[in-house]
Amino acid sequence: MRYAVLGTGIVGRTIAAKLASLGHEVVIGTRDPDATLARSAPDAMGNPPFSTWHADHSAVQLRTFAEAAAFGETVVNTTAGAAALDALNAAGSANLAGKVLIDIANPLDFSQGMPPSLNPVNNDSLGEQIQRAFPDAHVVKTLNTMSCFVMVDPGRVAGPHNVFVSGEDVGAKKQVTELLVSFGWPESGVVDLGGIETARGTEMLLPVWLRLMGALGHTDFNFHIQGAR
Amino acid sequence: MRYAVLGTGIVGRTIAAKLASLGHEVVIGTRDPDATLARSAPDAMGNPPFSTWHADHSAVQLRTFAEAAAFGETVVNTTAGAAALDALNAAGSANLAGKVLIDIANPLDFSQGMPPSLNPVNNDSLGEQIQRAFPDAHVVKTLNTMSCFVMVDPGRVAGPHNVFVSGEDVGAKKQVTELLVSFGWPESGVVDLGGIETARGTEMLLPVWLRLMGALGHTDFNFHIQGAR
Numbered sequence: 001m002r003y004a005v006l007g008t009g010i011v012g013r014t015i016a017a018k019l020a021s022l023g024h025e026v027v028i029g030t031r032d033p034d035a036t037l038a039r040s041a042p043d044a045m046g047n048p049p050f051s052t053w054h055a056d057h058s059a060v061q062l063r064t065f066a067e068a069a070a071f072g073e074t075v076v077n078t079t080a081g082a083a084a085l086d087a088l089n090a091a092g093s094a095n096l097a098g099k100v101l102i103d104i105a106n107p108l109d110f111s112q113g114m115p116p117s118l119n120p121v122n123n124d125s126l127g128e129q130i131q132r133a134f135p136d137a138h139v140v141k142t143l144n145t146m147s148c149f150v151m152v153d154p155g156r157v158a159g160p161h162n163v164f165v166s167g168e169d170v171g172a173k174k175q176v177t178e179l180l181v182s183f184g185w186p187e188s189g190v191v192d193l194g195g196i197e198t199a200r201g202t203e204m205l206l207p208v209w210l211r212l213m214g215a216l217g218h219t220d221f222n223f224h225i226q227g228a229r
Numbered sequence: 230m231r232y233a234v235l236g237t238g239i240v241g242r243t244i245a246a247k248l249a250s251l252g253h254e255v256v257i258g259t260r261d262p263d264a265t266l267a268r269s270a271p272d273a274m275g276n277p278p279f280s281t282w283h284a285d286h287s288a289v290q291l292r293t294f295a296e297a298a299a300f301g302e303t304v305v306n307t308t309a310g311a312a313a314l315d316a317l318n319a320a321g322s323a324n325l326a327g328k329v330l331i332d333i334a335n336p337l338d339f340s341q342g343m344p345p346s347l348n349p350v351n352n353d354s355l356g357e358q359i360q361r362a363f364p365d366a367h368v369v370k371t372l373n374t375m376s377c378f379v380m381v382d383p384g385r386v387a388g389p390h391n392v393f394v395s396g397e398d399v400g401a402k403k404q405v406t407e408l409l410v411s412f413g414w415p416e417s418g419v420v421d422l423g424g425i426e427t428a429r430g431t432e433m434l435l436p437v438w439l440r441l442m443g444a445l446g447h448t449d450f451n452f453h454i455q456g457a458r
Contacts, residue, residue, distance in 0.1 A: 122436075157455050158456065161453075161456070164437075193443075201436040201437030201439070204434070204436045207429050208427075208434055211422045211429075212420070212422065212430075215420065215427075216457055221457055225453070226388050226453040227450030
């Protein structure tokens, strides 16, 4: 399948590399491809610049948000949550209409310093904001409750653990579940929470995830709902 | 040990009964004991009135918040979150000073209908509000991430699963961990997240807990942090 991955950060790179390794055609979307490729310094998290990663993944092309979204049969949002709606607007509603739009982003707000807070929170979610803004896309919120390395390699965490899906379209959730299985998730590990409103629940897992990372000192952990089956 | 349990709802009753079954002396605190005992109708959740429960647990006495807190060497807050600070103010800071104060409540706000939202959320938590209001108490947030039946009988959920503790006082968290072990929790299942600020994380688990309850159709489930150990 042809995939557009919006976002050039560590999550987007990790998802894009996994999709390419599975034989999919992948285009990464960014605001300004030339500017993204011109950066030579590590990002704020210490990750190497995109160009370094791209040299090792030359089959993955870098295009504008709109070009990438036009190319993709399925679109994956891996942008920073606060930039997600702008990025998707740049991608263009016509390029998203009728497509499965996988939303991995969390609406982290760093404006008050660390740890980040969530915005929106409580009575709304980024997943719902995106679905409202692009009513013709089939938004599925998933994978936003773990490290990106666990997303594409669930075996990094020993024992059973879960990935959640939230979305209005049953067919879209089925397609996403098949993708998750291709990433290595057992189908029994995929928990369908219901409609896109349930993204409020998974986005609000981030605060305890961040504190668990602090308490445990690593990110190779994940939520397992014991008693779910 | 002598325990005060503040709150006469299903959580308070369940905790009080468990403590009494373990040989502790337990007094339940309420605003107006006579009014609580006079109620003869089920509550909004369909639970029988307190008097029905009390007839089967007559060793547990019902007193005012202040009398109960004065009696208890350890105090357990099981009030509805929105009423917690009022209840603790009625209990009185002098009756809480120097004591371990176990906070099980979640700050659920039902004013906008179902599902409830959290207030405070994001940059504050009920656990922190209580610790700030009663700086001489040793607040430990715990058990707020599961059904009350699982709190006192973790074996209801097959397989390993976790209970979190958040608090500033290491000795208080040690005492609470011993209590949890007496409830049936393996010590390896107790995850110390750090200071009381980490209660933000566990309180924000409630939205996904509620949606899991909806998706699964029961409450005998719990969070297990896979990869924590």
